[in-house]
Amino acid sequence: MQCEEVREQFADYVIDQVAEPARSLVEQHLQACENCRAEAEELQTLWKTLGTLPAAEPSTELRSRFDIMLEAYKHGLDHAPARSWWQGLNTWLGSWWPRQPILQLAFSMGLLILGLVIGRQVYPVSNPTIPANNEVTALRNELSQMRQMVALSLMQQQSASDRLKGVNWSYQLQQPGREVVTALLDTLMHDSSVNVRLATVDALRQFGDQPVVRRGVIDAMAREDAPMVQVALIDLAVDLREKESIATLRQLTQDQKVNEVVRERAQKGLSELE
Amino acid sequence: MTTRVVWITLLVALLLQVTPAHGQETVTATFSDPSRPGLLRINTLNGGIVVKGHSTNDVVVEMKGGGARPNPRNTRSDGLRRIDSTGNALSVEENNNVMTVAIRDFGRSGNLEIQVPLKTNLNLKALNGGDIVVEGVEGEIEVSNTNGGVVLNNVAGSVMAYSMNGRVLASLREIAANKPMALSSMNGSVDVTLPSNVKANLKMSSNNGEAYSDFDIQLSPNSSPANDTFRNRASRGRGPGGKTLNGTINGGGPDFDLRTLNGNIYIRKAK
Numbered sequence: 001m002q003c004e005e006v007r008e009q010f011a012d013y014v015i016d017q018v019a020e021p022a023r024s025l026v027e028q029h030l031q032a033c034e035n036c037r038a039e040a041e042e043l044q045t046l047w048k049t050l051g052t053l054p055a056a057e058p059s060t061e062l063r064s065r066f067d068i069m070l071e072a073y074k075h076g077l078d079h080a081p082a083r084s085w086w087q088g089l090n091t092w093l094g095s096w097w098p099r100q101p102i103l104q105l106a107f108s109m110g111l112l113i114l115g116l117v118i119g120r121q122v123y124p125v126s127n128p129t130i131p132a133n134n135e136v137t138a139l140r141n142e143l144s145q146m147r148q149m150v151a152l153s154l155m156q157q158q159s160a161s162d163r164l165k166g167v168n169w170s171y172q173l174q175q176p177g178r179e180v181v182t183a184l185l186d187t188l189m190h191d192s193s194v195n196v197r198l199a200t201v202d203a204l205r206q207f208g209d210q211p212v213v214r215r216g217v218i219d220a221m222a223r224e225d226a227p228m229v230q231v232a233l234i235d236l237a238v239d240l241r242e243k244e245s246i247a248t249l250r251q252l253t254q255d256q257k258v259n260e261v262v263r264e265r266a267q268k269g270l271s272e273l274e
Numbered sequence: 275m276t277t278r279v280v281w282i283t284l285l286v287a288l289l290l291q292v293t294p295a296h297g298q299e300t301v302t303a304t305f306s307d308p309s310r311p312g313l314l315r316i317n318t319l320n321g322g323i324v325v326k327g328h329s330t331n332d333v334v335v336e337m338k339g340g341g342a343r344p345n346p347r348n349t350r351s352d353g354l355r356r357i358d359s360t361g362n363a364l365s366v367e368e369n370n371n372v373m374t375v376a377i378r379d380f381g382r383s384g385n386l387e388i389q390v391p392l393k394t395n396l397n398l399k400a401l402n403g404g405d406i407v408v409e410g411v412e413g414e415i416e417v418s419n420t421n422g423g424v425v426l427n428n429v430a431g432s433v434m435a436y437s438m439n440g441r442v443l444a445s446l447r448e449i450a451a452n453k454p455m456a457l458s459s460m461n462g463s464v465d466v467t468l469p470s471n472v473k474a475n476l477k478m479s480s481n482n483g484e485a486y487s488d489f490d491i492q493l494s495p496n497s498s499p500a501n502d503t504f505r506n507r508a509s510r511g512r513g514p515g516g517k518t519l520n521g522t523i524n525g526g527g528p529d530f531d532l533r534t535l536n537g538n539i540y541i542r543k544a545k
Contacts, residue, residue, distance in 0.1 A: 068370060159395075160416045160434045164454045168529050194418060194436040195456035199531060227438065228460040231535060261460065261535065 160193040185216040194226045201232040208240045227259035238269040301335045312371040313395040322404020327392040327411040334389040456531040463537030473527030479518040487541035491521040
């Protein structure tokens with residue numbers, strides 16, 4: 001056996017995986033060749049040392065970070081609106097989207113080209129545009145789904161700036177699902193930042209024709225504690241000509257604990273609605 | 275859990291013969307992971323907050339002045355001892371890179387002066403008795419004050435600031451990319467200084483005030499009745515939609531919301 005042949009067997013030899021008669025041949029060669037012997041011994045030592053390495057233990061920090069993440073996730077689940085199977089399917093489909101914008105673009109382009117190619121194959125010359133259009137529509141829907149998810153996940157963030165970004169994303173949605181409107185109303189009621197709530201009032205203006213939004217605006221008006229947000233809500237209700245808000249507005253004008261600016265605004269709103 | 279709780283005890287103060295009511299208290303702490311910016315949260319009832327960036331990893335919290343809230347019915351307490359402890363005024367708690375500073379004794383009023391690492395995220399809230407001042411800090415800065423103003427000097431990153439009755443004054447030396455910002459005040463003015471090369475989409479809204487700027491702001495046509503001043507629209511007196519100006523600086527970028535009901539808006543170019 002030549003050195004090269006022997007060395008090919010080294011890895012197996014070191015872990016005792018070489019069968020006879022090859023084994024004897026290797027051993028014979030090792031007796032004779034000093035270089036190979038030295039190398040074999042080195043490998044053997046390395047193998048044994050590897051065996052004595054302790055198994056990697058997760059640090060205590062890892063555990064606590066995991067717990068925190070799990071808590072945050074559970075918290076998110078508790079607060080998430082109930083999902084239908086259809087929304088579940090959407091989310092599952094959405095999870096296949098890559099996170100990086102470049103990849104998303106590449107993926108979209110790939111799909112588009114695939115669609116065009118399939119279109120050409122199926123309808124060779126007669127009417128090539130129709131299947132391609134279908135594909136584009138599907139892509140548009142996917143894109144809108146994705147934006148919706150971005151908006152929803154941003155509105156859950158700890159950073160107020162990120163939540164504001166989420167609220168502003170809602171302007172980019174052509175046909176936002178009920179989830180987005182629900183999330184906006186939830187932000188309006190519960191967000192700790194006055195600025196985020198103010199931006200939410202503005203964002204809800206675009207959904208002013210939905211009864212749930214009109215109802216939410218009136219509810220928020222009564223329980224809001226920042227006068228500036230109250231004023232914005234009063235303005236919105238008046239702009240929407242929401243007659244249902246009259247009772248709440250009247251209540252605001254009569255409550256001495258309510259900020260003076262708010263009371264004046266409510267009074268003015270009443271005179272416009274009545 | 276790497277929870278570190280640091281309590282200042284009155285005991286120490288007494289041993290050192292420092293009168294707690296008028297003395298100063300100082301606590302030094304660090305974030306558990308100094309390699310990434312920590313978050314400092316403060317919520318005070320009485321007294322202002324000053325936060326300054328410094329170039330070490332320590333957070334130094336100092337409580338100044340104030341003292342116990344004067345009790346007008348003090349005469350009735352002759353011969354009695356106060357039941358609550360006068361010490362333990364300052365509590366600094368750190369958990370997973372979030373540090374919470376609180377004044378535990380409601381009777382205490384005093385200003386907090388805090389030095390933080392240069393890159394720190396802030397969440398500061400105050401109710402009565404002073405401005406919130408931030409100087410030289412980079413990060414996500416969220417500030418909210420009810421009866422005092424907000425002053426941000428030479429800060430960087432992104433800002434969310436609100437004051438009900440005070441002015442909001444912010445000077446940013448650098449803007450975080452792609453972070454929206456919002457500055458608002460109900461009864462005060464909103465005065466912001468931005469780097470001259472800033473790219474932003476502006477949304478300016480004021481009921482009874484006007485907007486001023488030395489930036490070249492491209493107003494978008496949908497900012498409804500264009501070339502209409504705030505005052506004109508305010509006199510029409512309807513919804514924010516009717517008195518909001520939208521515009522871009524240097525081609526546009528992240529959204530900056532500037533709002534006030536009764537104050538003016540100033541957008542200044544950094545010199």
